[in-house]
Amino acid sequence: MLLKYSLIAHKKELRKQVLSLFIGQMFTAAWDPNNGGIFTFLDVDGLSPTELTWNMKLWWPIADAMIALIMSYKITGERKFLNDFSRVFDYAMVHFREPGHGEWYGYLDNEGRVTHTFKGGPEKGCFHVARCLWMCARLVRDVVAAGGVEK
Secondary structure: OHHHHHHHOOOHHHHHHHHHHHHHHHHHHHEOOOOOOEOOOOOOOOOOOOOOOOOOEEHHHHHHHHHHHHHHHHHHOOHHHHHHHHHHHHHHHHHHEOOOOOOEOOEEOOOOOEOOOOOOEOOEOOOHHHHHHHHHHHHHHHHHHHOOOOO
């Protein structure tokens, strides 16, 4: 992840660009203001490309956004990142998570309804969601243990 690299390599300008452009602006552009969730495919003008699943809500953009947003909060302390993380987390728990077992469905329609009831496949293995939740829990634990955020 580019954000993690910017921390390890001590590249503050790159970190600022990643936080502003790749996480902040991209999240704002991709979040569906009407139905919640993240559009999977949009072009640079916010229009739908030829990809047929452009307006579906898929598991992986949600998982990636959760990690990126909580990591961004840990690094900056900017409340916006924490609020966006909470919004994505809540959406995932309401729409993707199967209440009986906890695993996520992979594919939702534009309104957040499950379109496929299987939970795994060639692009979603059994470790993806667990890894996402584990990484988010670690990042939150680190923020709490440090009594705040990194600068």
